[in-house]
Amino acid sequence: MITYLKGLITEKNPTFAVVEANGVGYKVMISLQTYTAIQNLAEGKLFTTHIVREDAELLYGFFEDRERSLFNLLIGVSGVGPSTAILALSAMTVSELESAIIQGNESIVKSIKGIGAKTAGRIILEIRDKISKTEEGHSEISMSSKNTLKEEALTALISLGFVRSVSEKAIQKSMSEAGNDQSLEMLIKSALKYL
Template sequence: MIEYVKGELAELTPAMAVVDTGGVGYGLNISLNTYTAIQGKKEVKLFVYEAVREDAYVLYGFSDKQERNLFLLLISVSGVGANTARMILSSMSPSELCDYISTGNEKVLKGIKGIGLKTAQRIIVDLRDKIVTLGITTEIPTGGSMSAPVNNEVKDEALSALAMLGFSPAPSQKVVVKILQEQPDAAVETVVKLALKQIK
């Protein structure tokens, strides 16, 4: 299994990167997010997903693990193939995608080429809890106002503790973020105790 390819960026288009490693040029399918991230660089490191089919062996490259994790989650959804997942990740940033899934915004997902209403709904239902569990979601937006930054370390530990206690990640995330916005210096134990009283 190839974990990543590191070497000289020999060729780059918005859909493909060729990385020269030890005299071998690896052609990797990329999203627009990765294209933007590596544009202008001479040396690159791309995390890899290998798609092995009867008629083809295709490599997909990602500038960071977060994007690859999202790609893997997307292709786990019934009806979403590798090219569709790449299309989704080219249409929006990983944080935007997480926000749309977290808030159940099927309208935006449905607007992406190749995604129908049922597939958009399936993506939201299948991945809403998973993106929180994996820690690759951003704060769930509240009421359209700019949310104050929160202590991610405390947030992650509190969410992990609540998950172990059997609470669903999505409602836990909302409550924990709200507590940390009101009490930025709260310790993990305090956040968990307060969250236990507030999670419905």
């Protein structure tokens, strides 16, 4: 199984990316969240799930391991295939979707294209506890956009292979120079200058 791909991102599209690793180009299906994260990157790392079907072999890629974990939980639910799981992860952030599932908010879950009331109920029933357990390893969702922005940028830099402590310092320098009103993309770009 292919756990991740690291290399040049030679093609980017809202539904897929091509990652060149050791001279081989891998077409990887992605969510809009991942597309937004890799949009301005020339190279990077995508965590992957390899799905083998009778008629095809598909790679699904994610900028964050947390997004991949939620994707794998979703496709484990009867009635939710990889395409529906990618649509769900494109429709909202991982935190928003996890929050809706943990709170049992069926209306939010069934608002995703391809998910009806029965499937939404199954998703909540089957993976709520699993998400709660994995959430223990993650920090609580912060109400402060400053902290969320900082955490997302840190996750992105760690995903790119940089050391956590060095990344934190680079983000702090970037935030002190440019202020807190910058976008995630701008914060990551400016932090990369210090690495």
